[in-house]
């Protein structure tokens with residue numbers, strides 16, 4: 139059985155002629171899993187960066203074709219790899235732009251690449267390190283015409299880099315201003331039914347006589363771009379999501395009165411009278427369920443639009459009153475290339491030296507591995523990380539102890 143060599147980027151470049159191209163010495167990491175050594179590093183250029191892994195098979199004394207794990211418009215500067223269990227590696231990395239934050243990448247080491255027929259790895263999940271609820275997906279429900287779309291548009295307009303909309307599939311016909319792929323993926327019922335059967339949907343429901351559903355891909359498209367996902371779905375859908383692995387914040391928007399709701403539907407003018415009456419009949423049940431089923435974390439009354447929008451921002455920590463450590467921005471979590479990661483029971487501890495404005499300070503972050511859930515099925519998202527006291531290692535252990 140061959141010994142894994144010591145890895146330096148220059149050595150790798152000399153030795154490997156098959157595209158493995160780690161540029162920055164010190165920004166790579168390696169880890170042994172059985173008789174294989176996984177070398178993980180970045181290939182950064184001006185605007186884009188990829189994370190690559192190459193495997194050294196000690197039993198065969200051979201390098202295996204490199205795999206690109208992720209390409210993002212940010213630079214990855216520094217990695218650490220931790221073995222979670224025998225077939226799973228957690229790579230901890232630091233994306234320096236545009237949103238400076240810590241990322242966790244879970245890799246399945248047993249995956250055999252179908253296309254290349256070579257041993258490779260599969261990314262199970264990219265997860266952004268967040269604190270508390272700050273970046274959980276947001277599920278917004280409420281009866282037709284209550285103002286969900288209006289409120290979501292306001293959020294997306296004011297915070298375009300923070301939120302991304304999960305584009306649902308529907309069998310209903312598009313309205314005149316609606317664009318396929320932007321407002322909905324408009325689809326045939328038979329196609330959607332087959333996709334549901336094939337497990338491509340996180341949830342689906344029949345609403346006002348049409349089929350609506352959130353595909354796993356729709357949620358992944360948003361979370362992969364590093365944005366906080368917003369879902370506009372009905373109460374049945376919210377109930378399904380509550381029961382799924384997507385760890386979200388659930389908000390129900392209620393109308394000030396049925397009369398106001400009817401007025402809004404008429405003023406919007408996108409439905410026939412018959413369709414409006416159907417929506418109003420369904421609204422009664424939805425409001426009752428929304429308020430009683432215990433699905434929703436918050437209920438907001440949309441009477442005055444601006445006031446309701448302010449309340450929504452408050453709930454999401456966007457009004458400036460939220461304590462810094464709960465703000466949606468993860469900027470406070472700093473992880474330069476100089477850091478050390480270790481696993482203690484179910485906790486990963488990342489210790490780093492954050493170089494502030496001429497005033498070096500130490501950061502210690504704990505990730506609770508037992509909380510590896512929250513994304514579309516099979517993926518983890520928005521992992522909760524805890525900043526612990528910036529003290530020596532023993533104090534960090536105390537921090538861990540306190541959290542468990």
Ligand SMILES: Nc1nc2c(ncn2[C@@H]2O[C@H](COP(=O)(O)OP(=O)(O)O)[C@@H](O)[C@H]2O)c(=O)[nH]1
Nearest residue numbers: 282283306342343345350351352370371372375
């Ligand atoms: N379950 C579920 N409901 C959805 C989805 N997309 C939209 N809906 C809901 O379907 C209902 C009808 O939506 P739409 O046809 O856009 O009409 P509107 O609510 O009157 O604007 C609303 O309650 C939406 O929240 C989805 O992917 N899943």
Ligand SMILES: Nc1ncnc2c1ncn2[C@@H]1O[C@H](COP(=O)(O)OP(=O)(O)O)[C@@H](O)[C@H]1O
Nearest residue numbers: 282283284285286287288402406440441442443
């Ligand atoms: N607070 C409000 N007061 C008056 N009209 C509103 C208010 N909120 C939304 N609207 C209007 O009501 C209509 C329905 O809103 P919309 O966002 O399409 O509802 P939904 O997405 O819940 O079906 C739109 O014409 C919108 O401009």
